[in-house]
Structure formats: structure tokens, C-alpha cells
Amino acid sequence: MPLSRRSFLAGAVAAPALAAAAGALGGCAGTVVQPGDLSRLRVMAPASPGGGWDTTARVLQRVIQSSGLARNVQVFNVEGAGGTIGLGQLSRETDDALLMMMGLVMVGAVDTNDSATRLTDVTPIARLIGETELIVAPPDAPYTDIQGFVEAWAADPAGTPIAGGSAGGTDQILAGLLAQAAGIDPAQVNYIAYSGGGESLAALLGGQVAAGISGTADYGEQVRTGDLVGLAVSTAERSQQVPDxxxxxxxGFDVEVDNWRGLMARPGMSAGAREDLIALVQDTHDTEEWAQALEDNGWDDLLLTGDEYGEFLAEEEQRVLAILREIGLVQ
Structure with missing residues (x-):
């Protein structure tokens, strides 16, 4: 009786594959594996350790290994330029057993960093998860809902500073989309970029900004304790982390943003190699361990694979480029 795809991916490792795995432990590129040989896997997180991409990559690593879908999974970091340094490296790879974590931030970073490598230069594998963006205000703000904030914002965009993450990232994209929906010129938005949620939180609590935008993981606890006022979340459904x-x-604002994360692979891979990576992701998604990871991290299940994911990426590139032009970050 033939092996199932999951059994095939997890087992039957011949001596040549073991030799390839030994070489992969050093993180070197250039090892070409045959389709189906995912006994070992590398996952690039194109950002510093501890961030969202790195965290998602390491959760993926743990689930793949604990469920027996691959015997060895190595996560490594390539920092810089909103992930586009890693994107460029991926475009030069020849290893079929390599995935790169990425997400909405990289879609914008390709244009804001004028990257020579585009997302169309690598191979889409799967969209994995999404995180809810949370818009908050300081506890002493004169408004307690998003309508009140937008009224104050529309009256004086320049005098209503908004804290968020890196320039051109998900937080600023959301600010621009909300401005459009509210009839505010996105180019007039006074967006202040901070390097992390901790810095923007300090600015909010110190009354230095009128509002803040970040993931629910950054601001959710302060909203629950009353240290910040939750104005709105960005997804179609309310977040379980801040259900109120x-x-x-x-x-009343026609804006939806999921801070999604997904996986890409090297260009020029065979159809069989791509299908095996997609199957690995699908099998990982179907485990109880992955379902628990979604719950533990407050992630939304947004699995989308193969060509459908590629079509989604093309639509996201157009949407993000349009808002970045409105904001004035790209020409």
C-alpha cells in the first residue's frame, strides 16, 4: 500500500538525504534537494529575533518537529530593510528545502526601500495567519470611541499625532486607509514611527500622541486593564483578546486590515518541489499542535496556498502601493 503524503514527508530518509541534512545544519545555501525530501528544512525569518516573523517561524519549527513532519527544522535570521535583505537572499537560493517567513510589512517595504527584488521574483507557498491591529487612545483622551477620534483628527490632522511601528508598515497602512475612509487627506496624517510597541506605548501613556496603532499583542493588556482606551480593531470580526x-x-468605516504572515520559497523550483512544500504547510496546519498555537498566540487562521495565495499577493501589492503613494512614501 503506498505511503500517505504525510508519511512520505516525515519518513524514509536515505543516506544521500542524511548527508544533505548534515550540510544544511550550517545554514549554507546551494544544497539542491529532490522533490519530497523534506527530512530537513530551513526557515528564514528576515528580521531580528523576537519579532513577529521570528516568533511565527519558531512556532512553525516547533510544530513541524513535534508532529514528526520533518526531522530537523532550522530557523535563522536575516535582518534589514523591512525584510527585503532576506528577500534578496532568497532570490539567489538553490535550496528547495527553504522557506522564508514574510507578511504585509514586506509588501510595503519592497516599495519604500526600492528593493531590486520583488515578491514576483520568488515562489508563493502559503499565507498562514493574521493578527488584529488595535487602535487605542490615552486614558485621558477627550474621545472614547473611534468616531470621536476621527472627528478630532479631521479637524486638525497635523495636530493629531498617531504612534505606530516602522514607516510604511502595517500600522501606517492602516492609518492611511482609515484616513481615506474618513475623508482625510492621507498625506496630511501626522504618523510617528517607533521601533517597537514598548516605545509607542510610552508615548501614549505620556500623552505625547493622540492615538496609537499596533497589534493586539502590544496594546491588548493595557486596554483590558484600562490604561489605554480601545477605539477599534482592524479585522472583520472582533478580537477575542479585546472582545469589547x-x-x-x-x-461605520469600510476598512479591514489583517496583519497577515505567509511563506515564500526560492524562484525556479519544480512544480513537484513546490507542491511538497505546500503539502508540508497544509499538514502542519491540520495538526492539533497548530490549532493550539493559533489559540495561544491570538492568531487568526488565514491559510491560503499556491496560486490562490499568489493572486492574493498581487492584489495586496496593488492595494498597499496605492496607499503608500497617497501617504507620500513612494512616488
Missing amino acids: VPTLVES
């Missing part, structure tokens, strides 16, 4: 905070849509 309404969505932008139910508040």
Missing part, C-alpha cells in the same frame, strides 16, 4: 472593542466596519 468594536471593529472599524461596525463603527
